[in-house]
Amino acid sequence: MKKNILVIGSLNADISISMEKMPIIGETVFGETIKYSNGGKxxxxxxxxGKLGxxxxxLxxxxxxxxxxxxxxxxxxxxxxxxxxxxxxGIPTGTAIIYVDKNGKNSIVVIPGANNFCDINYLRKNEESFIKSDYLVLQLEIPMETVEYSIKRGKELGKTIxxxxxxxxxxxxxxILKNIDYFTPNETELKHLAKLEKIDCIEDIEKGAKYFLDKGVKNVMVTLGENGVLLVNKEEIKHFPAYKVKAIDTTAAGDCFNGAFVLGLSEGKSVEESIVFASKASSIAVTRKGAQDSIPLREEVEKVKD
Structure with a gap:
């Protein structure tokens, strides 16, 4: 039986602009296409x-x-x-302006708008949603005090965070860190948060992951783009290679991975099985443009061969 998942986070309108190459400071470049879609981590x-069932x-x-x-x-x-x-x-829905180059790499500017009003009082009014959930999923595009409250309350109720x-x-x-069951930074986020001087090799990534294990995180999963995923916990360090595809837009790849991973756990899959499932899902997402539009349906993921 599937368990219940509660996501607390941002909702944005995305404006995606494709271009040959990213502008450097002071440079003007021509864009190729512009697309309006739904987003927010x-x-x-x-x-x-939801798409995966x-x-x-x-919230x-x-x-x-x-x-x-x-x-x-x-x-x-x-x-x-x-x-x-x-x-x-009286406050506009949050907006994200996404720049995508010819290689599918992106840079994003977020204007939070209404996301700043996802506050603690609002969450307290929705205590029942916390109680009914089994898994609690968060990102950092809403106020930090809201994230802190959610994690603390979720852990008090025995939820997986x-x-x-x-x-x-x-x-x-x-x-916050001592209450997290699964911590999912990408390489850039890991380097910044673990205060690493460099990430040039797998040993650097392992060092960054162990920094968070020492702070009380149970599992660290570092997403490495085309190089896959590294899982680090007290018991093991395991690398999961990425599925080889031609990426055209990486905008929601991490979000797709996170959602698919938690979905796997909620269905009783092991951590390793959930990572493989999530890697398949995100390998499809990067071959499509947009955020939510790029996320595959369940039957599409199940067709990806191991």
Missing amino acids: GANQACAI GNIEI GCVGNDELGKKQISNLVKYNIKTDNLKIQE ILNPAPAPENISEE
Whole structure:
């Protein structure tokens, strides 16, 4: 029987601009295409869980505008419970402007908007959502005090906590870290948060991961893009290679991975099986443009050969 997943996080309208190469400071370049779609790390991860067949609810905040309505409509389409989303009057739905180069690499500017109103009082009013969940998934595009409250309350209730530390802040408190079951940074986030001088080899990544194990994190999964995933915990260090594909847009690859991983756990898969499942899902996502639009359906993932 599938267990219940609660995602607490951001909901954004995405504006994606493709171009030959990224501009450097002071440079003007021509874009090739512009696309408007639904995004936000919280909504993207919830969408991945919903598309892949999970029992999923999202808590977060949108503005009372057309962008917010479109976001909710899209989530409902994939059987994501949105009944308890907060609609903030007078504040626009969050927006992300995404620049994608010819190799599929991206840079993102986020304007939080209504996401800043995903506050502790709102979550307290939705205590029942915490109680009913088995897995609690968070990112860092909502206020840090909200994240801290969610993790603390989730752990008090005995929930499994997954934190995707993106975008990476200057620091994450040890009070948060000691309550995290699965910590999922990419290489850049790991280097920043573990205060590493460099990441030139697998040993550097292992060093960064062990920094968080020493702070109380149970499992660290570092996503390495085309180089796969490294799982580090007290029992093992294991590398999972990526599935080889031609990437055209990596915008929601990490979100797809996180959502698919938690979905796997909720279905009773082992950690290793869940990582493989998530790697398959994200390998499809990077071959498509957009955020939520790029996330595959369950039957597509199951067709990917080992």
